[in-house]
Amino acid sequence: VDVCPNCSGNAEGCTWSANGDCPAMECAAVNAAIVGGLAVAAKKRISLKNLLKGKYLKVFPPAAITTLENLAQHRCHGEAFTFDEKTNHSTILSAIGSGRITKSEVNIQVADLLAENPGNKTIHESLMLLLKMLKTQEAGTIKEGDQTGVTTFVFGRITGWVKELGIVSKASMEVNEGQSTQRSVFTSVIHRFESMEMCTKALNMFVMYAYVFGIATPIIACQFIQDAFFDIMLHHSYPFQVAFEVVICLMAKVDDSVGKLTLSTVFNDVHLNSVLAEAIHNTIHFFPKLSNTLRPRTSSFITNGVEWNSKFTKGAKACASYNLNTPHSNPSMLLPNGTCRFD
Numbered sequence: 001v002d003v004c005p006n007c008s009g010n011a012e013g014c015t016w017s018a019n020g021d022c023p024a025m026e027c028a029a030v031n032a033a034i035v036g037g038l039a040v041a042a043k044k045r046i047s048l049k050n051l052l053k054g055k056y057l058k059v060f061p062p063a064a065i066t067t068l069e070n071l072a073q074h075r076c077h078g079e080a081f082t083f084d085e086k087t088n089h090s091t092i093l094s095a096i097g098s099g100r101i102t103k104s105e106v107n108i109q110v111a112d113l114l115a116e117n118p119g120n121k122t123i124h125e126s127l128m129l130l131l132k133m134l135k136t137q138e139a140g141t142i143k144e145g146d147q148t149g150v151t152t153f154v155f156g157r158i159t160g161w162v163k164e165l166g167i168v169s170k171a172s173m174e175v176n177e178g179q180s181t182q183r184s185v186f187t188s189v190i191h192r193f194e195s196m197e198m199c200t201k202a203l204n205m206f207v208m209y210a211y212v213f214g215i216a217t218p219i220i221a222c223q224f225i226q227d228a229f230f231d232i233m234l235h236h237s238y239p240f241q242v243a244f245e246v247v248i249c250l251m252a253k254v255d256d257s258v259g260k261l262t263l264s265t266v267f268n269d270v271h272l273n274s275v276l277a278e279a280i281h282n283t284i285h286f287f288p289k290l291s292n293t294l295r296p297r298t299s300s301f302i303t304n305g306v307e308w309n310s311k312f313t314k315g316a317k318a319c320a321s322y323n324l325n326t327p328h329s330n331p332s333m334l335l336p337n338g339t340c341r342f343d
Helices: 023-035 062-073 089-097 103-116 121-136 150-163 196-212 218-234 240-256 272-286 288-292
Strands: 175-177 180-182
Touching (some): 023 196, 062 150, 089 103, 150 196, 196 218, 218 240
Antiparallel strands (some): 175 180
């Protein structure tokens, strides 16, 4: 009997042995195409059906799914959007939802198009229909200045659910109904935790959602967490709070790179010392009590009367003191001018 190569027959609704269908594979593939911006034109929607248990579906209610789809379309901040009389209304509404253009800017462009085509009844009717649709559109939009992306949005939803122990699920959207407007904002905030157990729970759930949303395979997500979280603690001797901030910093860099960095490459393609410095700064902000044991790297290390000048000897062996965030305690580590003998 053939065994499903994707779920080994464990996924709900898997009929691989009968007809070769597995929802865990098919739905995840469609979701990956949408998040990657490949299936938007086909009008497909993200679906979690038959992928997760009911309690995990609460982490991403329909409004959150819509926001995630809009984020997936908003590939780059500052990317201009223009349209003409031939542009589909759905394309324009999607651009509004993803924050690439505002309703007021659409109104201005529509006015210009009406002025350019005064005698064309077809264009006039089409543009007036667009204006009518704008008045009734549910405006769950991504603002141009929002500092978020697909990866950080997903992780923010997860940490919010973990923080509430899976008991509370809140959702709000900005909805326009005729002349009446009820304004609210759907947000995703990454929460920090006091215990390592909560951190690891959030990271474990991220592996799960990274797969169902097509962000990364479980292998890639697990390798990312191993490098960015566990190795930072085990090999660099930092507390779990700093390691958790490293994970968040690297996720943000993936989102900000607009495809240039991925979860599989970001750890090796960024400067780890800079990420650690940012993570330490953030950790001190969220956990002030750790400020006595954590400090950003500075040039105030003084050894044997010589102050380190923040310079290294290019091409020499790696400096263990700098990488471990410890003072240059050995007098032989510094040259007379304060330069480290190592790189």
